[in-house]
Amino acid sequence: MKFLVLLALLGAAAAYTPLTAEEYAYVSGAWNKVKHSEVDILYAVFKAYPDIQAKFPKFAGKNLDEIKGTSDFALHATRIVTFISEVVTLSQNTANNDAIYNKLELFGTDHHNRGVTKDQLTEFRTALTTYLSKHAPWGDNVAAAWNKAFDNVFEVAFTKF
Ligand code: HEM
Incomplete structure (x- = not known):
């Protein structure tokens, strides 16, 4: 039993790997370029994945x-x-x-309760990454930092699915 508890704690600790200062600079640098394009971003997400739009009662x-x-x-x-x-x-x-952990858990619970699927969150990830790669300074380092950030988000949020 103690072993299982330890394993669970280790699992939880490994789940979220904070960004290094350099990774944070890549993630925030790209984000700062697009964060005022709210409508444009949601439009790109719905355009690429109409199944996401269909989940919103107001937009379906x-x-x-x-x-x-x-x-x-x-x-x-x-x-x-x-x-x-x-x-x-x-x-x-x-x-x-x-x-951050608590915020992401709440996000996971909320969206799971709304019938959103893991696949749809992964679609969102693809759409946002594509948007960033077109509208922000982009390269392997920036892409890797965003990948790590998304991995972190999903490691936590998916525990609620
Ligand atoms: C990818 C598929 C997603 C679907 C299908 C989805 C669906 C929804 C729906 C149906 C609502 C309720 C809307 C309303 O009551 O007017 C909602 C709320 C919300 N969603 Fe999503 N969502 C998705 C992804 C995301 C992502 C990736 C984020 C953040 C990055 C996000 C952030 C929020 C926020 C902040 C709210 C408002 C929460 C509240 O105040 O109750 N959603 N979402």
């Missing part, structure tokens, strides 16, 4: 180009971007690890 079945200019669309785009900005900012300091 509607023409993407028509909803793009609505306040509901801007509001949700801002929620998503603000969430990411908060996680990026917190990850600057390892003293915030518990706060």
